[in-house]
Amino acid sequence: xxxxxxxxxxxxxxxxxxxRWQPRWFVLKGGILSYYHSRDDINLxxxxxxxxxxCDVSPHSKDQLRLDITIPGEAYLYVRAADAxxxxxxxxxxxxxxxxxxxxxxxxxxxxxxxxxKGKKSELKFYCDLLIEQAYRIRDSSAPISNNHNTxxxxxxxxxxxxMARTLNVTCDNFVATLDEIMKLATxxxxxxxxxxxxxxxxxxxxxxxxxxxxSTESSRGYDQPHSSTNDRPSDTESLSSDKGCxxxxxxxxxxxxxxxxxxGNLVITKHFLDICDETxxxxxxxxxxxxxxxxxxxxxxIEKIRExxxxxxxxxxxxxxxxxxxxxxxxxxxxxxxTEAIIFVTRSLHFLxxxxxxxTVNDSHFSAQRAYVLALKPYHGLVxxxxxxxxxxxxxxxxxxxxxxxxxxxxxxxxxxxxxLKYFSTxxxxxxxxxxxxxxxxxxYETVGIx
Ligand SMILES: CCCCCCCCCCCCC/C=C/[C@@H](O)[C@H](CO[C@@H]1O[C@H](CO)[C@@H](O)[C@H](O)[C@H]1O)NC(=O)CCCCCCCCCCCCCCCCC
Numbered sequence: 001x002x003x004x005x006x007x008x009x010x011x012x013x014x015x016x017x018x019x020r021w022q023p024r025w026f027v028l029k030g031g032i033l034s035y036y037h038s039r040d041d042i043n044l045x046x047x048x049x050x051x052x053x054x055c056d057v058s059p060h061s062k063d064q065l066r067l068d069i070t071i072p073g074e075a076y077l078y079v080r081a082a083d084a085x086x087x088x089x090x091x092x093x094x095x096x097x098x099x100x101x102x103x104x105x106x107x108x109x110x111x112x113x114x115x116x117x118k119g120k121k122s123e124l125k126f127y128c129d130l131l132i133e134q135a136y137r138i139r140d141s142s143a144p145i146s147n148n149h150n151t152x153x154x155x156x157x158x159x160x161x162x163x164m165a166r167t168l169n170v171t172c173d174n175f176v177a178t179l180d181e182i183m184k185l186a187t188x189x190x191x192x193x194x195x196x197x198x199x200x201x202x203x204x205x206x207x208x209x210x211x212x213x214x215x216s217t218e219s220s221r222g223y224d225q226p227h228s229s230t231n232d233r234p235s236d237t238e239s240l241s242s243d244k245g246c247x248x249x250x251x252x253x254x255x256x257x258x259x260x261x262x263x264x265g266n267l268v269i270t271k272h273f274l275d276i277c278d279e280t281x282x283x284x285x286x287x288x289x290x291x292x293x294x295x296x297x298x299x300x301x302x303i304e305k306i307r308e309x310x311x312x313x314x315x316x317x318x319x320x321x322x323x324x325x326x327x328x329x330x331x332x333x334x335x336x337x338x339x340t341e342a343i344i345f346v347t348r349s350l351h352f353l354x355x356x357x358x359x360x361t362v363n364d365s366h367f368s369a370q371r372a373y374v375l376a377l378k379p380y381h382g383l384v385x386x387x388x389x390x391x392x393x394x395x396x397x398x399x400x401x402x403x404x405x406x407x408x409x410x411x412x413x414x415x416x417x418x419x420x421x422l423k424y425f426s427t428x429x430x431x432x433x434x435x436x437x438x439x440x441x442x443x444x445x446y447e448t449v450g451i452x
Contacts, residue, residue, distance in 0.1 A: 024037065024079075028052070059091065066078065160398055270319060276429075305339055321436075348380065355372035356368050358422070364398065365402045380452050
């Protein structure tokens with residue numbers, strides 16, 4: 001188990017998609033557990049790494065050879081040793097690594113304490129995951145077409161590859177920029193030699209304006225907040241919600257018309273909330289039905305639960321907040337199928353859509369969906385839901401198809417209106433989502449309802 005560098009190395013089998021165990025090469029060094037595709041691939045870089053001190057390590061209750069290594073709510077690694085002896089060695093090695101880190105934690109460590117660095121590190125991890133995923137997508141898409149049924153033309157493929165390459169380029173730039181910021185923060189904190197950004201030696205990406213986009217680290221839930229109150233909402237409601245009086249427009253210019261009345265003060269008006277949610281359901285029909293029909297059904301089931309509750313007493317349940325308050329008072333919020341629970345899940349899907357529509361104005365659809373998922377849904381999802389996501393993300397249409405499916409009328413007349421209507425939708429929905437999340441927090445709703 002120990003190699004010539006005094007490092008713990010081992011082949012462990014790892015639980016991958018579809019619940020199949022795959023052998024992987026693991027290295028535990030300096031408190032970091034890294035894994036590689038195989039021993040021969042060490043030079044190619046690790047496939048994943050976890051800081052052991054941040055992990056919970058627990059033997060599986062039934063499987064004698066399995067260890068679950070998790071950072072609650074963030075990462076998980078399910079591994080299986082070849083035999084009981086090997087598992088025991090790993091338990092001891094991981095346990096000692098954690099204990100070492102704990103004892104060092106008593107010595108004040110300015111880097112660890114620095115919230116900024118922590119935030120940047122999770123940003124870096126986000127870009128690292130994206131880089132790996134985008135690189136694989138390019139590899140898969142550039143493989144020769146193996147059957148005659150594929151209707152995609154060479155031009156389509158080239159366009160897709162171009163778009164993917166541009167996105168990869170932006171992600172690389174973001175990754176490097178974040179790493180650079182971490183280096184600066186770390187050296188300043190340590191009082192070390194001032195770090196200066198290395199000169200760019202490669203050709204510019206031509207996407208410099210996109211570098212401003214970075215994952216939100218503003219709150220623990222990763223919520224993006226373009227506008228903090230109803231007063232911040234865009235004033236030009238007319239021009240963006242009514243597609244400037246022409247017969248061409250987008251799906252969102254129609255939806256936007258309904259957004260004006262949805263908020264009163266901080267209250268989200270139930271009737272209009274339901275209206276908007278119903279509208280957004282139409283979007284799922286533009287996506288791959290076999291993947292998205294079940295997701296649409298789940299979301300529409302939740303919308304129906306809210307509608308049903310509302311219909312029992314529209315006056316008392318005029319706002320979403322009053323509906324929740326009354327369910328809490330009647331001790332109904334915790335019940336299975338409560339309107340409160342349904343509101344939480346619908347809000348999460350709206351949050352996803354809000355982030356997606358904001359991001360798609362400057363990025364490709366895959367990146368946008370990925371970012372929206374990481375911020376809006378992933379923190380709440382366990383293994384199964386994440387796997388559903390990984391299937392869904394692979395059937396996301398590209399940006400060109402996305403645009404085509406939301407534009408109606410004369411495409412050439414839509415121009416800037418496309419992005420304007422997306423931004424308008426996103427900005428206004430952000431206000432709705434923000435108000436609801438603040439209310440959830442105020443009422444400690446996740447604890448009250450008993451969900452993660
Ligand atoms: C182009 C967009 C691509 C979208 C790709 C992302 C897809 C997200 C996949 C999400 C997988 C969800 C898997 C299921 C999770 C559920 O377990 C979880 C919990 O369910 C709730 O459980 C309660 C009991 O505990 C139950 O009572 C409750 O009723 C039930 O809901 N559910 C969730 O976390 C909610 C997930 C909502 C996912 C919404 C995804 C939004 C996708 C928007 C697509 C349209 C936008 C693009 C338009 C493109 C046009 C070309």
